Amino acid sequence: MSTVTITAKGTHELYLEAYNVTPDAFAGKTAVEIAEIECHEGNLKSKLGEYFDIEGNGGATAAETTIVVRGDCKKIKRIGQQMTAGEVIVESDCDMYTAGWMKGGKVHVKGNVDSFCGIGMEGGEFIVDGDAQNHVGSAYRGDWRGMKGGLIHVKGNAGSDIATFMRGGKIIIDGDAFIHVATHAEGGTVIIKGSVESRVGGQMVKGDVYVYKGIKYMMPGFKYVDDVDAEVEGETAKFAHYIGDLGERHPKRKGEIVYGNIYLKK
Amino acid sequence: MSEYIIKNGFVFDPLLGIKGEKKDIGVKDGKIVDASEVKKGKVIDASGKTVMAGGVDIHTHCVGPKVNIGRLMRPEDKLFRSRVKEGNTRVQMGFAVPSTFATGYEYARMGYVYANEAAMPPLDSPHIHEEIRDTPIIDISAMPVLGNNWFQLEYLKNKEFDNNAAYTAWLLNATKGFGIKCVNPGGSEAWGWGMNCTTIHDPVPYFDITPAEIIKGQMQTNEELGLPHSLHIHPNNIGNPGNYETTLDTLKLAEGVKTNNKFGRDQVLHNTHLQFHSYDGTGWGDFCSASQQVMDYVNKQKNISFDLGCVTFDETTTMTADGPFEYHLQMLNHLKWANSDVELETSSGIVPYVYDPKIKVCDIQWAIGLELALLAKDHMRCHLTTDHPNAGPFFRYPRIIKWLMSKKSRDSLLHSFKWADKVIDATILESLDRELNLYEIAQMTRAGTAKCLGISDMYGSLREGTNANIAIYNINPEDMPSDPELIEKAFAETAYTIKDGVIVVENGKVVATTPNYTVWTHVRVPDNPIVDHDIREKFAKYYTVGLENYMVFDEHVHNPRAIEVDTTA
Ligand SMILES: [Zn+2]
Numbered sequence: 121m122s123t124v125t126i127t128a129k130g131t132h133e134l135y136l137e138a139y140n141v142t143p144d145a146f147a148g149k150t151a152v153e154i155a156e157i158e159c160h161e162g163n164l165k166s167k168l169g170e171y172f173d174i175e176g177n178g179g180a181t182a183a184e185t186t187i188v189v190r191g192d193c194k195k196i197k198r199i200g201q202q203m204t205a206g207e208v209i210v211e212s213d214c215d216m217y218t219a220g221w222m223k224g225g226k227v228h229v230k231g232n233v234d235s236f237c238g239i240g241m242e243g244g245e246f247i248v249d250g251d252a253q254n255h256v257g258s259a260y261r262g263d264w265r266g267m268k269g270g271l272i273h274v275k276g277n278a279g280s281d282i283a284t285f286m287r288g289g290k291i292i293i294d295g296d297a298f299i300h301v302a303t304h305a306e307g308g309t310v311i312i313k314g315s316v317e318s319r320v321g322g323q324m325v326k327g328d329v330y331v332y333k334g335i336k337y338m339m340p341g342f343k344y345v346d347d348v349d350a351e352v353e354g355e356t357a358k359f360a361h362y363i364g365d366l367g368e369r370h371p372k373r374k375g376e377i378v379y380g381n382i383y384l385k386k
Numbered sequence: 387m388s389e390y391i392i393k394n395g396f397v398f399d400p401l402l403g404i405k406g407e408k409k410d411i412g413v414k415d416g417k418i419v420d421a422s423e424v425k426k427g428k429v430i431d432a433s434g435k436t437v438m439a440g441g442v443d444i445h446t447h448c449v450g451p452k453v454n455i456g457r458l459m460r461p462e463d464k465l466f467r468s469r470v471k472e473g474n475t476r477v478q479m480g481f482a483v484p485s486t487f488a489t490g491y492e493y494a495r496m497g498y499v500y501a502n503e504a505a506m507p508p509l510d511s512p513h514i515h516e517e518i519r520d521t522p523i524i525d526i527s528a529m530p531v532l533g534n535n536w537f538q539l540e541y542l543k544n545k546e547f548d549n550n551a552a553y554t555a556w557l558l559n560a561t562k563g564f565g566i567k568c569v570n571p572g573g574s575e576a577w578g579w580g581m582n583c584t585t586i587h588d589p590v591p592y593f594d595i596t597p598a599e600i601i602k603g604q605m606q607t608n609e610e611l612g613l614p615h616s617l618h619i620h621p622n623n624i625g626n627p628g629n630y631e632t633t634l635d636t637l638k639l640a641e642g643v644k645t646n647n648k649f650g651r652d653q654v655l656h657n658t659h660l661q662f663h664s665y666d667g668t669g670w671g672d673f674c675s676a677s678q679q680v681m682d683y684v685n686k687q688k689n690i691s692f693d694l695g696c697v698t699f700d701e702t703t704t705m706t707a708d709g710p711f712e713y714h715l716q717m718l719n720h721l722k723w724a725n726s727d728v729e730l731e732t733s734s735g736i737v738p739y740v741y742d743p744k745i746k747v748c749d750i751q752w753a754i755g756l757e758l759a760l761l762a763k764d765h766m767r768c769h770l771t772t773d774h775p776n777a778g779p780f781f782r783y784p785r786i787i788k789w790l791m792s793k794k795s796r797d798s799l800l801h802s803f804k805w806a807d808k809v810i811d812a813t814i815l816e817s818l819d820r821e822l823n824l825y826e827i828a829q830m831t832r833a834g835t836a837k838c839l840g841i842s843d844m845y846g847s848l849r850e851g852t853n854a855n856i857a858i859y860n861i862n863p864e865d866m867p868s869d870p871e872l873i874e875k876a877f878a879e880t881a882y883t884i885k886d887g888v889i890v891v892e893n894g895k896v897v898a899t900t901p902n903y904t905v906w907t908h909v910r911v912p913d914n915p916i917v918d919h920d921i922r923e924k925f926a927k928y929y930t931v932g933l934e935n936y937m938v939f940d941e942h943v944h945n946p947r948a949i950e951v952d953t954t955a
């Protein structure tokens with residue numbers, strides 16, 4: 121396992137598109153070669169060496185490469201985008217699209233992230249110690265294929281539009297969320313340990329949403345069916361079980377109609 | 387202007403009957419000349435290469451309102467799928483519904499210089515002309531969508547053929563349109579009532595006319611006017627198992643109809659994207675190919691032509707003026723859907739679609755498209771299209787050429803399918819050993835398309851005196867590559883594309899642009915006060931726009947190149 125430590129110099133005026141800060145791009149490269157890797161400041165093509173001090177060499181493969189990102193990354197986007205293996209640790213806040221379209225490996229952000237983090241995720245693990253803005257684990261705009269697999273864990277609060285068009289995988293928000301959770305979902309699990317304002321499961325076809333501290337306004341397309349005991353993240357608790365969205369088409373499996381489920385902790 | 391001699395290439399020009407002979411081609415002042423006339427020109431060494439006229443696409447959806455709605459409703463079509471900007475090009479965006487710039491450049495890279503936009507809603511024609519202006523390099527014509535137009539439905543119902551011809555001529559002039567397109571005749575109008583016409587005998591609600599009467603009447607109008615192109619039809623019942631019978635019923639309407647034109651065109655009916663209309667079976671379970679039944683008929687009839695509409699296994703965006711069809715498609719795949727009603731004229735719908743090789747129906751569709759071309763006896767009447775972007779994006783033409791020219795390449799794909807045995811049972815592709823040659827490819831992609839469009843005096847040939855539109859491909863007919871992938875690569879990236887005498891592509895890269903033209907048909911007909919009155923009345927009563935605002939302003943039309951048709955003489 122090799123560790124590359126890159127420290128943001130904070131010299132850029134525009135947002136930095138750091139789509140190549142991934143173990144995949146760093147693997148097999150020396151610090152000098154990593155400094156030559158492409159990035160964009162606004163629409164100007166540049167090199168990572170212009171924006172980061174780089175220490176250490178990449179491992180032989182992505183899986184054997186860890187990247188530690190230091191310095192102020194508030195204006196740095198797309199760290200970990202499309203990565204397939206290895207690990208990225210960001211010791212600061214960072215901007216949009218962090219861990220977007222991630223396929224494997226692990227991204228750990230110790231601060232907050234902006235919007236679209238974990239968008240279109242297919243696999244791997246993405247941990248945020250702070251808060252996330254909107255579109256956590258959602259689909260790219262227009263796309264009907266949202267998160268397909270992997271785990272997103274936001275330890276703080278999240279904004280709106282979580283898990284839009286989700287098809288698989290798991291999203292855990294330890295804090296609260298605002299509106300639009302699992303809209304159009306066709307699978308996957310969302311666990312919100314805090315509360316949600318409203319619009320959970322709009323046009324949801326399949327999938328499970330657990331909310332611990334209540335939904336202020338429930339969607340009219342969901343119907344209470346029963347109380348169930350469920351084990352969530354190692355804890356068993358009693359939940360009120362709702363099915364929906366009743367206004368949406370639903371597939372059948374073994375003669376039974378499959379619905380989206382919302383579980384409200386009692 | 388520059389002068390060139392293209393030396394030692396193998397020339398294929400079906401319109402001149404040139405079948406791969408070594409021949410030098412001269413270019414001077416933007417025109418093709420005898421090589422001896424070029425005294426001080428640059429020599430382009432084409433030895434070991436294939437030289438053809440610039441490609442002519444007979445049916446594509448590359449400009450206009452529904453193309454643009456496709457762009458708007460599919461931002462994900464641009465995600466990670468756009469080509470990186472080349473040196474001196476504009477930004478190129480999108481995949482299945484590329485931006486205007488990407489469209490022009492992609493056609494040029496394949497050696498194409500002309501595209502016929504197959505569906506212009508007349509009311510939205512200004513938008514078409516704006517996009518033609520923004521599409522670099524290639525010349526474009528656009529066919530107004532008719533066949534569900536209230537004027538025509540009434541005139542044809544009442545057998546007022548002269549009035550229908552006068553109205554059609556007025557519409558071509560008003561929209562700067564090229565010819566008569568007919569989509570799901572009567573069915574798109576029925577869609578306004580939530581209905582459809584799935585046979586040629588289903589009456590259209592309210593108008594009480596049948597698709598058969600509409601098609602017959604439109605063919606008669608087309609020949610009465612003597613337009614360069616024939617009636618261009620997308621028949622009823624598209625995409626449904628068993629629809630080949632509707633297709634044959636439609637094609638039989640052309641029996642006995644004679645051509646009347648001065649443009650060298652032989653057909654009176656062009657059936658577009660025949661693949662979507664050659665299905666047998668009673669449902670998706672026993673869905674199978676009817677290419678043999680369809681081609682047995684098409685091969686016998688000299689006065690019909692068709693294009694393929696080949697499936698390419700891409701994630702694409704379907705778009706058609708066949709509103710009810712797009713509704714059905716959306717009910718099958720549950721993806722997003724746009725639907726539009728164009729007042730008195732037509733409808734349209736848009737739905738993304740993924741042709742997945744793991745799905746048996748997609749594989750059978752793919753096979754049918756290729757079978758039609760391999761069964762065809764006359765490739766001057768059988769044209770290469772994907773109904774872009776409906777069955778796949780147009781820049782897959784080189785891939786289809788590979789499949790048509792190499793049994794090895796199509797068989798290896800066929801046998802890789804998850805349901806290969808079932809697909810082989812439902813199709814005849816595996817039994818077809820034919821491999822098309824470069825002459826037949828030239829017929830399908832430029833000579834035949836130009837002839838059927840009625841523009842073979844301007845496009846599709848290397849005849850001296852015509853505009854110098856030339857494609858030079860890295861393929862040697864005397865030493866064809868054993869690796870079929872090289873065929874695809876050769877047709878995807880020309881060694882040179884020359885448009886109006888300017889080298890626009892070199893080694894697969896766009897190196898220059900040159901002004902493109904809008905080709906349209908200017909028709910003169912005798913004064914017809916009845917039709918004048920009907921037009922004023924319909925606009926006053928029904929249209930949301932005034933007559934003066936409806937007609938395309940001259941400044942809207944980019945570099946017009948009018949084809950003159952005069953029925954008053
Ligand atoms: Zn079409």
